[in-house]
Amino acid sequence: KQEVTQIPAALSVPEGENLVLNCSFTDSAIYNLQWFRQDPGKGLTSLLLIQSSQREQTSGRLNASLDKSSGRSTLYIAASQPGDSATYLCAVLGQAGTALIFGKGTTLSVSS
Amino acid sequence: DAGVTQSPTHLIKTRGQQVTLRCSPISGHKSVSWYQQVLGQGPQFIFQYYEKEERGRGNFPDRFSARQFPNYSSELNVNALLLGDSALYLCASSLDRTGNTGELFFGEGSRLTVL
Numbered sequence: 001k002q003e004v005t006q007i008p009a010a011l012s013v014p015e016g017e018n019l020v021l022n023c024s025f026t027d028s029a030i031y032n033l034q035w036f037r038q039d040p041g042k043g044l045t046s047l048l049l050i051q052s053s054q055r056e057q058t059s060g061r062l063n064a065s066l067d068k069s070s071g072r073s074t075l076y077i078a079a080s081q082p083g084d085s086a087t088y089l090c091a092v093l094g095q096a097g098t099a100l101i102f103g104k105g106t107t108l109s110v111s112s
Numbered sequence: 113d114a115g116v117t118q119s120p121t122h123l124i125k126t127r128g129q130q131v132t133l134r135c136s137p138i139s140g141h142k143s144v145s146w147y148q149q150v151l152g153q154g155p156q157f158i159f160q161y162y163e164k165e166e167r168g169r170g171n172f173p174d175r176f177s178a179r180q181f182p183n184y185s186s187e188l189n190v191n192a193l194l195l196g197d198s199a200l201y202l203c204a205s206s207l208d209r210t211g212n213t214g215e216l217f218f219g220e221g222s223r224l225t226v227l
Contacts, residue, residue, distance in 0.1 A: 004154070031214050032214050032215070034215065034216065036218070041200075041223070042220055042221070043116075043118075043202060043218045043219050043220040043221045044155070044202065044204075044218035045218075046215060046216070046217060046218070049214075049215045089154055089155075091154070091155075093214050093216075096168070097214055098157075098160050098167060098168035099145075099157035099160065099168055099170060100145075100147075100155070100157060100204075100216060101157070102154030102155050102156075103154050104152070104153055104154045105154055
């Protein structure tokens with residue numbers, strides 16, 4: 001049974017810091033991995049998608065890496081801003097392509 | 113283009129009642145999935161529909177049911193509501209089950225409160 005763990009559960013940083021969010025999964029037989037952002041009470045916004053054959057993806061100040069063999073992904077946020085404050089969720093899609101399995105998320109607070 | 117749209121955005125029900133939530137996928141997307149997110153947790157998979165057929169079901173009781181219509185929109189029904197059904201219900205659409213990127217796009221959710 002696939003399990004996804006995100007560390008840390010919460011993180012507070014001052015504006016301008018570079019930071020790394022961690023995600024680990026127990027079954028390496030995945031189709032893809034997605035990182036999402038969720039603002040309080042809102043839906044999920046897709047940030048980055050990494051296919052199982054890829055090692056990393058970049059979008060603006062965000063960079064996500066994938067090491068399938070070790071069951072790990074990291075989300076790197078450069079030069080953090082108060083607007084980055086949100087919960088970040090990692091999710092893996094199994095090879096059957098049916099269900100995304102989510103971690104519990106990392107809640108990020110960036111202070112100005 | 114419009115994203116995934118869900119209705120209603122908020123609703124309050126009492127225990128034992130029934131609720132229907134609605135979802136319209138992104139235009140051209142044929143797959144719709146439903147997720148339940150309780151406070152402080154990641155979303156949990158409920159159903160996936162593709163081409164109007166159920167393709168996957170999560171670990172939820174039979175009180176939960178869904179269907180997909182010819183225009184690919186979907187409804188999630190929950191009968192005999194329990195307090196524990198209070199959650200944010202998220203709908204996601206994708207181009208197809210697998211193939212392409214398998215990327216899922218989520219709506220803003222329907223917040224259900226059961227009293």
